[in-house]
Amino acid sequence: PDRKTEVVLLACGSFNPITNMHLRLFELARDYLHETGKYKVIKGIISPVGDAYRKKGLISANHRVAMAKLATEDSDWVEVDDWESCQSEWLETLKVLRYHHQKLLSADVTNSLQDAVPITKLGRKRKQEPNRHEPIKKKNQSPVVKSVPQVKLLCGSDMLESFGIPNLWKLEDITEIVEKHGLVCISRAGTNAQKFIYESDVLWRHKNNIHLVEEWITNDISSTKIRRALRRGQSIRYLVPEAVRAYIEGQRLYGPDSEDRNAGLLLAPLQRHGS
């Protein structure tokens, strides 16, 4: 019986610019989760960070969102969400997770309402357990007990290890992320992700909700290096989707000036948590 947990993969980051590596993360995560036999990945969401993050070299969210959209044009399951990038202030990752989780639940309720006989109880607090009310009768008449879909944070090991940077993350945020949502962390074989989890009490406690996926086909395309190559007139073909490369060229993005943006300014989370 198909009682797999539905999962949405959410990737937060600068995407400055988006690269083939970012896109690979989704593919690797989906393959991994499907192979466990316990999950069904229904969607991937790319959520570029807002300009208020104030990272050095971060260009306008308009461009970053546009490029991500071009990159996912031909994907039938990964899409771009610009809600986070439209906020005037920087948002903690947890807030973005909560937003998308809430959105998923509302959509779920709407779908259930359309099919349900009888009507489900609205406003009932949904937990991470299968719904206890009557099985919802769907249009095809097969009784289905669905567990609530989950939104999991998709990241590379660099983000996992950034949990250790002072004042970058709030401990209670990290706790809620791994406890209530979950992490899918892609790392190159041989990196320290496992050790990092072992050395953190919070992560260790929720290690069952942290999925470490090993990337055997190393494809480490850092956006920083892409920007550097562009400044030096070097080719970035085959490292980013062709449409993204053409957009960067057409819009003349990533020159020496753009790299200086936010120079000397404190990163938004450091400023907020440091005070």
Added chain:
Amino acid sequence: MRSRIPVILLACGSFNPITNMHMRLFELARDHMHQTGRYQVVEGIMSPVSDKYGKKGLVSARHRVAMARLALETSDWIRVDPWESQQDTWTETVKVLRHHYNEALRAFQSKEFMRNKHLTESSTEDTLSCQQPVLPELKLLCGADFLQTFKTPNLWKEEDIKEIVEKFGLVCISRAGSDPSQFIQESELLSEFQHNIFLVREWVQNEVSATRIRSALCRGLSVKYLVPDAVIAYIAQHGVYTAESERSNQGRLLQPL
């Protein structure tokens, strides 16, 4: 000002299948040659090896050439040449180089002939200031692992290696962290012609090997963003890589050996 030497880059290999990494080799090599200030890369040629090479898991050249074509559709300077794959027997790399060099020379000479014909007919002042056209050079594009194979006993003939580095030249791309210059120093032959061996460092940590791609495909795993979409579609459509295809040539000795 001395005009730049036109260079054609030739990559020989299985391309089983072609990956984004193969195409990166060309882009990196071109950037490097341009940055020396002395060269102008005018063309890139991908030459898939013939089926007679006998490598384990090698699928039909028909497929490998077709996939390379699809992958290179968006490139305006790199093309696939099926000549090597169409030969009845396996062809030594040096022979492939000679073939393509002769072709390039012929094209160059007929272009020069047409140019001179036009010039003598129009005979303007400009003809005096025209620069002497420079003969194109053909260089073998490869990864550092290819360079290392020069060491494998019985794989190469000494005189072939000499001709490759002396008459043609090598553009050798190595992974971040590996340094083939020592290997070159340790070889008398290679160090004699090191001026004609161009070492290029790949700045992206990239280990997209065709072997791993095939392995992923056989396991039903995604290779999207590692291999062009058109190639992925072709592989699916024609059922190119299977557990069976992976077993082909098993136990057989490589042709050059």
